[in-house]
Amino acid sequence: MNMQTTSRLTAAETALVEAFGAQIGELPGNGAVIGTRDRLLDELKKAGLPTRRIEAWHYTDLKNLLRSVPDVTLVSAIDAIAPLVEGSKVLSILQGTADAKAAVDGIDIALFKDRLADGSAAAGLTALDKDDAIGRINGSFVRDGYAITVPANTELEAPIELQALHAAGQVHTRFPVSFGAASKATIIERHRSVTEDAALVSSISDITLEDGADITWIILQTQGAADTHLGQIRVQLGTDAKLRLFVINAGGKLVRQELRIDVAGEGAELTLRGVNLLGAESHTDVTLVLGHNVPNTNSTEIIRNVVFDRANGVFQGMIRVAPDAQKTDAKMSCNTLLLTDDGGFSAKPELEIFADDVVCGHGATVADIESSHLFYLMARGVPENKARAMLVNAFVAEIVEELEEEKLVEALEGVISAWLEKHA
Amino acid sequence: MLEIKNLHARIAEDGTEIIRGLNLTVKAGEIAAIMGPNGSGKSTLSYILSGRQDYEVTEGDILYNGESILELDPAERASKGIFLAFQYPLEIPGVATMQFLKVAMNEQRKARGEAELTTPDFIRRVKEAAEKLKIDQAMLRRPLNVGFSGGEKKRAEILQMALLEPKLCILDETDSGLDIDALKIVADGVNALKSPDRATIVITHYQRLLDYIVPDTVHVLYKGQIIRSGDKALALELEENGYADIIGEAA
Numbered sequence: 001m002n003m004q005t006t007s008r009l010t011a012a013e014t015a016l017v018e019a020f021g022a023q024i025g026e027l028p029g030n031g032a033v034i035g036t037r038d039r040l041l042d043e044l045k046k047a048g049l050p051t052r053r054i055e056a057w058h059y060t061d062l063k064n065l066l067r068s069v070p071d072v073t074l075v076s077a078i079d080a081i082a083p084l085v086e087g088s089k090v091l092s093i094l095q096g097t098a099d100a101k102a103a104v105d106g107i108d109i110a111l112f113k114d115r116l117a118d119g120s121a122a123a124g125l126t127a128l129d130k131d132d133a134i135g136r137i138n139g140s141f142v143r144d145g146y147a148i149t150v151p152a153n154t155e156l157e158a159p160i161e162l163q164a165l166h167a168a169g170q171v172h173t174r175f176p177v178s179f180g181a182a183s184k185a186t187i188i189e190r191h192r193s194v195t196e197d198a199a200l201v202s203s204i205s206d207i208t209l210e211d212g213a214d215i216t217w218i219i220l221q222t223q224g225a226a227d228t229h230l231g232q233i234r235v236q237l238g239t240d241a242k243l244r245l246f247v248i249n250a251g252g253k254l255v256r257q258e259l260r261i262d263v264a265g266e267g268a269e270l271t272l273r274g275v276n277l278l279g280a281e282s283h284t285d286v287t288l289v290l291g292h293n294v295p296n297t298n299s300t301e302i303i304r305n306v307v308f309d310r311a312n313g314v315f316q317g318m319i320r321v322a323p324d325a326q327k328t329d330a331k332m333s334c335n336t337l338l339l340t341d342d343g344g345f346s347a348k349p350e351l352e353i354f355a356d357d358v359v360c361g362h363g364a365t366v367a368d369i370e371s372s373h374l375f376y377l378m379a380r381g382v383p384e385n386k387a388r389a390m391l392v393n394a395f396v397a398e399i400v401e402e403l404e405e406e407k408l409v410e411a412l413e414g415v416i417s418a419w420l421e422k423h424a
Numbered sequence: 425m426l427e428i429k430n431l432h433a434r435i436a437e438d439g440t441e442i443i444r445g446l447n448l449t450v451k452a453g454e455i456a457a458i459m460g461p462n463g464s465g466k467s468t469l470s471y472i473l474s475g476r477q478d479y480e481v482t483e484g485d486i487l488y489n490g491e492s493i494l495e496l497d498p499a500e501r502a503s504k505g506i507f508l509a510f511q512y513p514l515e516i517p518g519v520a521t522m523q524f525l526k527v528a529m530n531e532q533r534k535a536r537g538e539a540e541l542t543t544p545d546f547i548r549r550v551k552e553a554a555e556k557l558k559i560d561q562a563m564l565r566r567p568l569n570v571g572f573s574g575g576e577k578k579r580a581e582i583l584q585m586a587l588l589e590p591k592l593c594i595l596d597e598t599d600s601g602l603d604i605d606a607l608k609i610v611a612d613g614v615n616a617l618k619s620p621d622r623a624t625i626v627i628t629h630y631q632r633l634l635d636y637i638v639p640d641t642v643h644v645l646y647k648g649q650i651i652r653s654g655d656k657a658l659a660l661e662l663e664e665n666g667y668a669d670i671i672g673e674a675a
Binding site: 371372373375376377378379380381382383384386387390391393394395396397398401 | 474475476477478497498499501502503507508510513514516517518519524527528529531532535567584588
C-alpha cells in the first residue's frame with residue numbers, strides 16, 4: 001500500500017500539461033532553460049496543483065478553485081493605454097510580449113526572452129520550495145518580460161510603469177529588477193485585462209535592492225471578472241535599503257499574490273501595505289513570507305480588506321525572525337470590513353521568532369462599518385448609501401495616503417472609488 | 425418649532441427606558457437650556473432628536489414645524505435643518521475634512537432642491553467661517569477631527585453648524601473640555617447664528633456656558649422628564665443650590 005499511484009489529473013492540470021506539450025520548441029530558452037522548464041512541469045505534474053492539505057495553500061485550494069485553463073493565445077490586438085500616473089515611463093507588455101524598443105534614459109532594460117535564449121535566466125527559473133506552484137507554472141511557461149537594472153546612485157524622477165495588458169488566453173511574464181546602491185525609484189506593476197474572457201496570468205517579479213536603495217513598488221491588479229492571476233514577488237533587501245511595497249487587488253476571479261521577502265541587510269526597512277477590494281464571486285489570497293534575517297531591521301505590514309457579495313479573501317502573514325536577527329521590529333495587522341453575510345475573510349498571521357530581543361506583533365480585526373461613524377455623517381445630512389461609501393473608501397484610502405506622492409495617491413484613490421462605485 | 429409630547433424612549437439593545445414622558449416646546453428664535461444631573465437623559469434626548477437608531481421611541485411624538493419626524497433618518501432630519509453638535513465629535517480617519525464639508529453641504533442642498541455649491545463658492549464660505557472661529561487652515565487639511573484637541577473638535581462642530589445653517593441647533597455639552605478662551609469663541613459662534621427663525625437647545629451640566637449663551641428658557645431634566653421650567657434665573661438657582669432641592673420637590 002505504500003506505492004503511490006499517479007493520481008488522476010484535473011481538467012486544469014491536464015490543460016496545463018497539454019499546453020506545455022503544444023509549445024515544445026516554441027518557448028524561448030537554451031538547453032539549460034529547457035531542462036529547467038521540463039523539470040518544473042514534471043514536478044507540477046507529479047505534485048498536481050496544491051490542495052488545502054498543503055499548509056501554504058490551506059485557504060486557497062488551487063486544485064479545486066482552478067476549474068479550467070484557457071488555451072495559449074499569443075497574438076492579440078492590444079494597444080498600450082495611458083499610464084496610471086501621468087508622466088510615467090511606460091514599459092508595456094502586451095499579451096505577454098515585451099516591447100523590443102522599450103527604453104528609459106539612465107537604466108538598463110533587456111528583454112526577458114533574450115535572457116531565456118542565452119540561458120542567463122535559467123538559475124532564476126527554479127521554484128522557491130516544494131509548494132511553490134506559482135514558481136513552477138511561471139517557470140514552465142514564461143515567455144517574456146523585462147530585465148531591468150537601475151545603476152547605483154540613480155534617482156528616477158518619473159515612475160516606471162510595467163504595463164501588463166492581456167486579452168483572453170494565457171500570459172506568463174517575469175520581471176527581474178535590480179536596484180543599485182543608493183538608487184531611488186517608483187515602479188508601478190500594473191496587471192489589467194482588456195476583455196471579459198477568461199485568462200490565466202502568472203507573473204513573477206524578482207527584485208533586489210542593493211545597499212541604501214530607496215524604492216516604492218506598487219502592484220496594481222485589476223484583472224477581469226473571469227481571470228486567474230497568480231502573482232509572486234521575490235524581494236531581497238540590502239543594508240539600509242528601504243522598500244515601500246503596496247499591493248492593490250481590485251479585480252480577478254481567482255487571485256493569489258505571494259510576497260516572499262528576505263530582509264538581508266542591517267538597517268533595512270520594509271513597509272508593506274495591501275488593499276483588497278473583493279466583490280462578486282471572487283477569491284483573493286495575499287500570502288506573505290517575510291524573513292528578518294539579520295539584526296536591526298524593521299517592517300510594518302498593514303492589510304485592509306473590503307468584502308462584498310459572495311467574495312472570499314485570505315491573508316496569510318508569516319514573519320520569521322532568524323536566531324541572530326536581534327532588535328527586529330515588526331508589526332503586522334490585517335483589518336477587514338465585511339459588508340456581506342455571504343462572503344468571508346480568513347486571516348492567518350504567524351510569527352516564528354528565534355531571536356530573543358525583538359519587538360513583533362500582529363493583530364487582525366473583522367468588522368462592519370462603525371455605526372457611530374455612520375450616524376455622525378448622516379447627522380450632517382449625508383444619505384446612508386453615500387455615507388457608507390465614504391466610510392468604506394476612507395478605510396482603504398487611509399492606507400493609500402501613506403504614499404505621499406500626490407499624483408500617485410490621487411490615481412490610486414481614483415481606482416478605488418471607481419471600483420467601489422461599481423460594486424458597493 | 426419643536427414640540428416634544430409625552431416622549432418615551434429606550435435603548436434599543438437592552439430595552440432600558442431613558443426618556444419617560446418628556447414634554448418640551450421650543451419656539452423659533454428661542455434659546456432653550458436643558459440642564460440636569462448626570463444620567464438624567466440629556467445626551468439621549470439629543471440623539472433621539474437627531475435620529476440615532478440605537479434608541480427606540482415607544483410612546484409620544486416629536487413634532488418639528490408641526491410634522492412628526494420619528495420616521496425620518498438622521499440625514500433626512502439634517503436636511504430639514506436639525507443639527508446636533510456632538511459632545512464627543514468622532515474622529516474619522518480617511519475622510520478628508522474639506523471633502524466631508526462639501527458633501528454634507530451639497531447633499532443637504534440637493535435634498536432641499538437647491539443648486540450645489542461651486543467649488544470657489546464653497547471654499548470662500550469655509551474660509552470665512554473658519555476665520556471667525558479661529559480655525560486654522562492646516563486643521564481643515566487633516567482627516568475629519570483626527571488629531572484635533574478637545575477644543576478644536578468643538579470649534580469644528582460649530583464650523584459645521586455655521587456652514588450648514590440649520591434651523592434647530594442642539595448643542596450637547598458643548599462647553600465640556602473647553603478653556604475659557606475657547607468657550608468664548610464657541611459661544612460667539614453660536615450667538616452669531618441667533619436669528620428669529622432659528623431655535624437652539626443648549627444641553628449643559630453647568631451654568632457657566634449660559635453666561636455666554638444666554639437662554640430664554642431653562643428646563644431641568646431628571647430621570648427622563650422635564651421636572652421644572654423657568655427662565656435664566658432657574659439656572660442661577662441651580663448653580664447656587666445644586667439639583668437636590670428641585671429633585672426633592674419633584675419626588
